[in-house]
Amino acid sequence: MKGKQDRRGFFIKILRTISALFAGGLFFGAYAKQVxxxxxxxxxxxxxxxxxxxxxxxxxxxxxxxxxxxxxxxxxxxxxxxxxxxxxxxxxxxxxxxxxxxxxxxxxxxxxxxxxxxxxKAKMGLAVLIDHENCIAYQGLRCEVCYRACPFIGKAITIEFIPNKRTGRHALFIPVVHSNSCTGCGMCEHACILDEAAIKVLPIEIAKGKLGKHYRFGWKDES
Amino acid sequence: MSRSFIYRHRFTIARRTTQIAIMALFYAGSHFGLKILTGNLSSSKILGLLPMADPVAVIQIFAATGSIAPDILIGAAIAVGFYLVVGGRSFCGWVCPVNIITDFARWLRNRLGLPDPYSISRMVRIWFFFAIIVLSALFGITIFEYVSPISMLHRGIIYGIGAGWIVLVALFLFDLFVIKDGWCGHLCPVGAFWSFVGRFSLIKIKLKGKYDPDKLKNAIKICPEPEVLSPSSFKNGRMISGNCINCGRCVQLSDKLGFSFKKSKNSEGGNL
The missing domain is CATH 3.30.70 (Alpha-Beta Plaits)
Incomplete structure (x- = not known):
């Protein structure tokens, strides 16, 4: 009789352990997925x-x-x-x-x-001039602070001139980020003069698009 | 019996001093440029030279990634070597800052005379330890490192704890109201790992004279791992269980009990 009791207790203990592990595993699994x-x-x-x-x-x-x-x-x-x-x-x-x-x-x-x-050669992220509406360069004002702050000035950020349609006679001085030189250091975002930066460093997988393999640009050197 | 308070608590005082000093040195390493200890308990450098790493974290990284960087492998080996000398679960009793919280819960629990109605097996931590390895491999992530209250606390002390205090309060309340010595004594997989090491380690509790259950009644009552003071844990008076955290509570309780810290099987010296 005692042996039976022991066996019963033993099985209950094992079942309890298994249930606890199962519940724990479920919790951890969900958590791992979340992370x-x-x-x-x-x-x-x-x-x-x-x-x-x-x-x-x-x-x-x-x-x-x-x-x-x-x-x-x-x-x-x-x-x-x-x-x-x-x-x-x-x-x-x-x-x-x-x-x-x-x-x-x-x-x-x-x-x-x-x-x-x-x-x-670091690739911490990629700077993106994400808010054209608030970036004052797009309003036709001279700023270029992000361009000046960039440690690879002229390479990672260049200034492109675009006609200012509002005045009809001026240029917009637009900072443009080039992903092959940008390290994602964030000096541009840090320097942006807006209350909330218009240029932001984003994780590369979020910042970058990907061109389909079937595209061929005739004017580009294919090598 | 009328020894001083300090003498009767000498190991507890020494333990708290070590625990606090280690965290203070890590803090100084991070904030004041005092490079005695840098990093934290997950991985550190002593004097900028000697690497140490938490073997449990390293095992999880290995399970999750299938490879392991030489630095942390060496670090983990040094850590295991170190605790093979000073006693595996000495980490729990003398280094881990969570021990301060759970010991406080235990002290308060005794003071308030709270009941301890739920019992779970102390083997759960062993299962838990193997479970986190399997789960790390399964999910491809160092699973325990993402929930470990130990890491949350030592990282929190050094770099700021954020909302992690909630977890530690929960742990404290769990130990206080739910299960006595719940975390350190039943659940913690890191403690489980060090108990494997503790089985083979050098510095251990030794019992002089015959095992007398009546005499040891009070020692068993204050021991955080009471099973280690059962007769089967002693072989020729030497502790063979790996679960002993070398806290010295039984040694400082009374000189008449015959407990002492001894190194190795046959050596008579080495009294700590």
């Missing part, structure tokens, strides 16, 4: 792509401690950014693109890739 679907913030230079980054980063904060400008923050819980991972809010403090890239050096997990040797 993976969160939009990518601006990551420090050399960061792996977002889906690899969030599973490789050990969340130790050593990149943040190495940053001389305190540009890097660690995500606090419940902020919509993968908890404990490093990110930048470039409107507040952009990446000043140190030549020796001190933030990548201490990374122990490889989430910031040490193959990143040249800061100019």
């Amino acid at each position: 993976k679907s969160e939009p990518s913030p601006i990551r420090p230079p050399g960061a792996l792509n977002e889906s690899d980054f969030i599973k490789t980063c050990i969340k130790c904060g050593q990149c943040l401690e190495a940053c001389p400008y305190s540009s890097i923050k660690l995500a606090k819980p419940f902020t919509g950014i993968a908890i404990g991972t490093p990110y930048l809010v470039v409107r507040e403090i952009p990446c000043y693109m140190c030549e020796d890239i001190p933030c990548v050096k201490p990374c122990p997990s490889g989430a910031l890739d040490k193959k990143m040797k040249e800061i100019g």
Whole structure:
């Protein structure tokens, strides 16, 4: 009789454990899905792509401690950014693109890739002049502050002249970002004179379109 | 019996000092440029040279990505080596800041005489530990690192906690009202990992003389892992269970009980 009781208790215990694991697994599964679907913030230079980054980063904060400008923050819980991972809010403090890239050096997990040797090759994001309605250059005023702030002035941001239809005799001095040179450092967004920046650094996957493979531009060199 | 308060709490005082000092050094490393300890308990550098890494986080990264960077692998190996000497779950008792919260809950629970009606197996943490490895591999994400109150707390202390305090209050209330020693004693997978290491570690509790249940009654009452003070946990007077957190509560309780910290099986010296 005692043996039967023991066996019953044993099975109940096992069932209880399985149920707890099942409930836990469900909770974690939902949470994992949530974490993976969160939009990518601006990551420090050399960061792996977002889906690899969030599973490789050990969340130790050593990149943040190495940053001389305190540009890097660690995500606090419940902020919509993968908890404990490093990110930048470039409107507040952009990446000043140190030549020796001190933030990548201490990374122990490889989430910031040490193959990143040249800061100019960083792809933290892509600046986009997103609000044409409020950008004063589009009103015909001279500004070009983002252009002047750009560390790759004339390459990552150029000024294009467009006829000013309102006056009929002037040009609009429009800043244009070129994705092959832009590192996403955010100095343009940081410098924008509006109350809310008209030029913003966006994660590359959000900023970039993709041309269908079947397009051929006859005037471009195909190589 | 009329020893001083400090003597009767010497290990508790030493533990709190270490726990607080470690977090203070991390904080100073981050904020004042004092580079004795940089990083946090997930991964750190001592004096800018010696890397350490949380093996549980490293295992999850391996499960999620299928590869592992040499720095954190070495760091985890050094951490395991270190705790093989000082006792696996010494991490829990002497380093982990969550221990301060759960010990406070335990103290308050005893003071208020709260009942402990629910019991769950202390084996849950072992299952939980293996579950997070499987789930990390399954979902391709370091699953526990995203919910770990341990990381939330040590990161929070160093870099600002944000809304993470809610989780820690919940943990405190859980330990206080729901299950006694609920987190550290039953659920925490990090503790489970260190208990594997603790089985083989050098510095352990030793019991001099015969095991006498009547004499040890009070020690068992204050032990956060009471099972480690059962007769089966001792072999020739030496603790063989890995679950002991080396907190020294039983040692400081009374000199007459015959508990002490000893290193290795045969050595008589090494009294801590």
